[in-house]
Amino acid sequence: MQSIKEKIQSVANSQDLEKLKVEVVGKKGILTLAFADLKNLNGEAKQSRAKELNLFKQDFEALFEAKKGEIRTLELAQKLQEENIDVSLFVGQRRGKEHYVNLMIEKIIDYFIALNFELCEGGLVEDDFHNFEALNIPKFHPARDMQDTFYTQDGKLLRTHTSPVQIHVMKKKTPPLKIIAPGAVFRRDYDLTHSPMFHQVEGLVVDSYGKVGFSHLKLILEDFLKYIFGDIVVRFRSSFFPFTEPSAEVDISCVFCKGDGCRVCSHTGWLEVLGCGIVNHAVFESVGYKDVSGYAFGLGVERFAMLYYGINDLRSFFEADLRVIG
Known part of the structure; x- marks a missing residue:
């Protein structure tokens, strides 16, 4: 036992310690063979030898575990020392950059602030009235199926669009x-072109009845889209939204193929970029407005950023893609 104890104390790494264990208690180890020889003994000699071997085994296991812990601590300290990073070292002038989504939001805001639009923000958690009812989307309305919603246990929800901000503002302020x-x-969605969390920008203009109409909406959106994407063609297609009537989808000529047709635009030459329309009178009734007219529009920021910066996977905005977030 003394020689085994000396061997354990002299071991310097985990590999050698495991080899010693095999040498002692492996299939052909010293202790294993000694237990096998017990069959050749009888009576008190066998009992005495068995007791001696069991004590030896207990002592060996205790010494082995103690040495194993000691070596593990030393090896961990050595590994930490080798992998240590001096965070104070100067490694160059590489700087982070602002996220493409934030850059696009700022670009959009700059345009509308220059036209005297007021910047308004709201909470992320809403109730059913502000997110749906006040926007002419009553319960069981099929439009709710288009917005797979995250609900909380107390009946609240994570807003599915920024339109509730419009309701809050109209309830507090009077036109214009x-x-x-x-x-x-x-929204509960996630794939190449959808994310459970994304960003929108919505606009609302309200004034006395007859002072704003679709021609004003069309003019400002055409100018805005050319401000973002440059030399493009804009078209309006009739559509449906519960909160606007009439409603339209807005397309631009493909920024990649210049309208000739490619994979990005499904060979149509057009890209859908936003929705808009004249505010439905039911929305004004829900906030107590009378004798007014207005228009509204909404766009997905990630959609704009993907087209503007040439990004083909929406998930790149939220994952560790250093080309986007580095």
Whole structure:
């Protein structure tokens, strides 16, 4: 036992310690063979030898575990020392950059602030009235199926669009109004072109009845889209939204193929970029407005950023892609 104890104390690493263990208690180890020889003994000699071997085994296991812990501590300290990083070292002038989504939001805001739009923001958690009912989306309305919503246990929800900001503002202020509402929104969806959290910017203009109409909406959106994407063609297609009537989807000529047709635009030459329309009178009724007219529009910031910066996977905005977030 003394020689085994001396060997354990002299071991310097985990590999050698495991080899010693095999040498002692392995299939052909010293202790294993000694136990096998017990069959050749009888009576008190066998009992005495068995007791001696069991004590030896207990002592060996205790010494082995103690040495194993000691070596593990030393090896961990050595590894930490080898992998130590001096965070104070100067490694160059590489700087981080602002996220593409934030850059696009700022670019959009700059345009509308220059036209005297007021920047308004709201909470991420809303109630059913502000997120749906006040926007002419009553319970069981099929439009709710388009917005797979995150609900909380107390009946609240994570807003599915930034339109609730419009309702809050109209309930507090009287016309005329010109607001822009950027912010994060949430829907239960995730793939190449959808994310459970993304960003929208919505605009609302309200004035006395007859002072604003679709021609004003069309003019400002055409100018805005050319401000973002440059030399493009803009078209309006009839559509449906519960909170606007009439409603339209807005397309631009493909920024990649210049309208000739490519994989990005599904060979149509057009890219859908936002929705808009004249505010439905039911929305004004829900906030107590009378004798007014207005228009609204909404866009997805990530959609704009993907087109503007040439990014083909929406998930790049939220994952560790250093080309986007580095």
